[in-house]
Amino acid sequence: MTRQSNQISIENDPRWAAVVARDTKADGQFVYAVKTTGIYCNPSSLARLPNPKNVLFFDSAEQAQAAGYRPSKRATRDQSDLAAQHAATVAAACRRIEQAEALPALSELADAAGLSSFHFHRVFKAVTGLTPKGYAAAHRSRRVRQQLSDGNSVTDALYEAGFNSNSRFYEAADQLLGMKPADYRAAGQNNDIRFAVGQCSLGAILVAQSERGVCAILLGDDPHQLVCDLQDKFRRANLIGADPEFEQLIAQVVGFIEAPAIGLDLPLDVQGTAFQERVWQALREIPVGSTASYAEIAQAIGAPQAVRAVAQACGANSLAVAIPCHRVVRSDGNLSGYRWGVERKRQLLERESR
Numbered sequence: 001m002t003r004q005s006n007q008i009s010i011e012n013d014p015r016w017a018a019v020v021a022r023d024t025k026a027d028g029q030f031v032y033a034v035k036t037t038g039i040y041c042n043p044s045s046l047a048r049l050p051n052p053k054n055v056l057f058f059d060s061a062e063q064a065q066a067a068g069y070r071p072s073k074r075a076t077r078d079q080s081d082l083a084a085q086h087a088a089t090v091a092a093a094c095r096r097i098e099q100a101e102a103l104p105a106l107s108e109l110a111d112a113a114g115l116s117s118f119h120f121h122r123v124f125k126a127v128t129g130l131t132p133k134g135y136a137a138a139h140r141s142r143r144v145r146q147q148l149s150d151g152n153s154v155t156d157a158l159y160e161a162g163f164n165s166n167s168r169f170y171e172a173a174d175q176l177l178g179m180k181p182a183d184y185r186a187a188g189q190n191n192d193i194r195f196a197v198g199q200c201s202l203g204a205i206l207v208a209q210s211e212r213g214v215c216a217i218l219l220g221d222d223p224h225q226l227v228c229d230l231q232d233k234f235r236r237a238n239l240i241g242a243d244p245e246f247e248q249l250i251a252q253v254v255g256f257i258e259a260p261a262i263g264l265d266l267p268l269d270v271q272g273t274a275f276q277e278r279v280w281q282a283l284r285e286i287p288v289g290s291t292a293s294y295a296e297i298a299q300a301i302g303a304p305q306a307v308r309a310v311a312q313a314c315g316a317n318s319l320a321v322a323i324p325c326h327r328v329v330r331s332d333g334n335l336s337g338y339r340w341g342v343e344r345k346r347q348l349l350e351r352e353s354r
Helices: 003-011 014-020 061-066 073-099 106-113 117-128 132-149 154-160 166-177 181-185 223-233 244-258 274-284 294-300 307-315 342-352
Strands: 031-034 039-041 055-058 192-200 203-209 214-220 238-240
Touching (some): 031 061, 039 061, 106 117, 117 132, 192 244, 244 342, 274 294, 274 307
Antiparallel strands (some): 192 203, 203 214
16 A cells, blocks of 8 residues: 555544544544554544554554554653543542442443443443443442441341342342341351361361352461351351361362362352452462462453452452462562461462472
């Protein structure tokens, strides 16, 4: 294609119109590169407009970089300003979702943010790690849990959380709470949780199981403290001490700790927020003997900016080794905090690398 024909093609491309208008709604949908300078910019960049015959379009910054282009200094400043703008935009959208009786339509949230629906959805997920619908569900879950924990009736809790009918609430309650609402309000009352405490090379270990599956695997130095931690988590559940059959389960967990290659295939009773459960699922997909950084996990769940939230989700994990948060390390490969101690994390990784 000649430079003149390329100019005509670019000028007739609707993306060029967005560049000329410096349209912020087009940011995130494509970038443009300039052949003569070797740089690329977002559509809304305030940089001087190039001659269209020297312009190329790419679907993403990554594609432009792969083709040999680099971000301009202006683009870098714009990106920093844009990140701050996106954070403020998403924060405002979160407030709208939290204050609304029902989830606002995606188009309504996007219009309020001054973005296209596609771009708003992408920005929201990048900042929070969740889609707007997922964020609304997680917020509703928190409200239900808080209302029930405060001692409010199930009826008050469901209406306070935005459910407009009993049937819709009870349909969602199992996913929101992991048990019947009345049982959650009673801190696990009416639920039998069997548990056993044992010893392994990492110290004391407690394994607990509800009707749904293993609900806790705790590690520590003091067996009594582990039992207290379990009681705090399920304050009114019927905690049942080990019997010979259940002790086989704890032996299976201990066996996996000592020899990770044997694998650990157990039904789990996982209870967390929507974001936490996405992180925990990503952790379970890390192969034995491998590690991933917090940033890589954030990228894997489609939330590259949520690195700190990923670390917090790892810290909230109550199922040691079954959900292998010990396989997550810093980007430089060094070990960072671990709920059950960095030294235990080091030992687990050493065994898995053999």
